Amino acid sequence: MTIKDTPEEWEIRGTQTPFVGKKTSMRTDAVVMPGGAVVHRDYQVHPGSVAVLALDDADRVVVLRQYRHPVRQRLWEIPAGLLDVPGENPLHAARRELYEEAHVKAEDWRVLADVYTTPGGCDEAVRIFLARGLSEAEGDRFAVEDEEADMELARVPVDELVRGVLAGDLHNNCLVVGVLSLVAARTGDGLDALRPAEAPWPARPFEA
Incomplete structure (x- = not known):
């Protein structure tokens, strides 16, 4: 078995769309089960996202702390954001998010992991990048608003983040998957063996 x-x-x-929001919508599909029964499945339709585990030369990860209203918590996260345009190159989106949220640019980009965040109730697909060779971005900082206006930025050692994940202190899925994937890659074939930054992504096809 593979x-x-x-x-x-x-x-x-049959399909219904009872709600359409600014970025996402809700859909109800009537799906035929293996036994022939037809059941309804409700799920969120999502454009897809990117996230960036930005690693500096001191083995620290760029993280931000942001309020997330659905879970009523302020979470430590890695820079992330939506694919704003259908078919958008995820690497371009990742560079944009790293600049906008951390005012940082990176020289070396790799694909760290591709995940479905909650496949039982949402079709969101996220590509998590590893970014290295960090430096301060040129130009003015991006103007933030709403929850992002209250963000707190930090650089935290990888080992400290791993301890936080395993202790149940850190919960953001992109941070958890990103940090643990980083550690796994290091103990496996090494970071340079990771997929190239523009590797195909069937969940959200794009033009290079």
Whole structure:
């Protein structure tokens, strides 16, 4: 058996979109089950996201602390954001988010992991990049608003983040997956063996 996720789509007898928001929407599909029964599945339709684990020369990760209203917590996260345009190159989006949220640029980019955040209730796909060779971005800082206006920035050692994840103190999925993937890559074939920054992404196809 090959341990690999594979594309598949069961028959859909009907679809409704009861809610359309600014960036996402809700959809209800009538899906035919293997036994023939038709059941309704509600899920959030999402444009997709990118996240950046930016690692500096002192083995620290650029993180930010931001209020997240649905969970009523202020979470430590890595820079991340939506794919604003269908078919947008995720590397371009990742560079934009790193600049806007941390005012940082990077010389070396790799794909760290591709994940579905909550596949039981949302089709959001996230590509998490590893960015190295960090330096301060040129120009003025990006003007932030709403929750981002209250963000706190820091650089935290990788080991400290790992301890926080395993202790149950850090919960943001991109941070958790990113940090643990970084450690796994280091103990495996090494960071230079990671996929190139513009590796294909079937969940959100794009033009290089």
